[in-house]
Amino acid sequence: MDSDFLNVFTQPSTVDQFLDETVIAKGEKRKLIKPTSGNNPKLEQLKLFLIDWINRTLQEEHIVVKSLEEDLFDGLVLHHLLEKLGSLKLDVDKITLTEKKQRQKLSVIMEAVAKCLQLEESQLKWSVESILTKDLLSTLHLLVAIAKHFNPSLALPPNVQVETITIENTSRGLKTSNAVENITDNKESTEAQSNDAFDELFSRAPDKLEAVKKVFLQFVNQHVGKLGLSVKDIESQLHNVNLALDLLADGGLLNFSVNSEDIVKGDMKATMRILYCLYSKYKTKEA
Structure with a gap:
C-alpha cells in the first residue's frame, strides 16, 4: 500500500x-x-x-x-x-x-x-x-x-x-x-505500433511492393469502374481526399489516424494503408 x-x-x-x-x-x-x-x-x-x-x-x-x-x-x-x-x-x-x-x-x-x-x-x-x-x-x-x-x-x-x-x-x-x-x-505505444506491415514492406521487402500495388489497383478499378472511372496510378489519381477520409472515418473503416496532406503529397505508405482498410473490409464481404 x-x-x-x-x-x-x-x-x-x-x-x-x-x-x-x-x-x-x-x-x-x-x-x-x-x-x-x-x-x-x-x-x-x-x-x-x-x-x-x-x-x-x-x-x-x-x-x-x-x-x-x-x-x-x-x-x-x-x-x-x-x-x-x-x-x-x-x-x-x-x-x-x-x-x-x-x-x-x-x-x-x-x-x-x-x-x-x-x-x-x-x-x-x-x-x-x-x-x-x-x-x-x-x-x-x-x-x-x-x-x-x-x-x-x-x-x-x-x-x-x-x-x-x-x-x-x-x-x-x-x-x-x-x-x-x-x-x-499511450502516445509512445501508439507510435511504436505504427511500425506495421507496410513499414516492413517498404523497408525490408521493396521487391514485393509493386505486386501489392497491383493488387490494390485492380481492387480499386473493380469498384470505381462501376462509376465509369479508371485509375492507373494510385499515387497521383486519388482526389477529394478530405471527403474520402471523412466518409471512411464515419463508416468506422479507418483503424488509424491519417493526415490528408500525406495523401495529397503522394505518400505511398499512407495511401496503401487506406486502401488496405477498404480492401480488408470489402474483400471479406465479397468472400
Missing part, C-alpha cells in the same frame, strides 16, 4: 465523506477513481474534450452536455449518440423518467454498443449499473470506446491515466486496493 493511498484514505474526514457517497453492498466490489485524481489536468482535459465532441456531434439535436456523470446516466444522450454515429435504431423510448425504465433502456444501449464494438461481456469496462450510478470511470471508458470505434481519426488526448481504488465489502469489512489505470492510449 503506497504512501499516497494512506495519505488520502487514513484521514477521517476524507474516509467518512468518501464512504458516505459510495454505497457498497455486502459481497459487492466496485472500482472507482480516487478523489486525488480530481486534480489531474489530463483527466480534466479529456472530460472537456469528450463533452465538446458530444455537443458538436449532437448539435442538430439541440442536446447540450455539461457534465459526463450527470448528463449521461439516464441513457438519453447515449441513445442519440449511437443513432447519430452508427445510424442505429434502438427500440427504446427517448425519454425515461423512472429508474426501472432507465435501467431497461441502458440495457438495450449497452447490448448495442457491445455488438457494434464486437466485445464479449468479460471485455467490457462498464456496465448498466455503473453508468446508471454515474460512475465516472465507467462513463469515460464507454465514451472513449465509442469515439475510437465510430470516429477513429478523432484526436483524443493521449496518455490519460487515473488512480483507482477498488472497494469490496466482505464479511470481514471493507477491503481496498489501489492501482493506476489507462483511459486513453
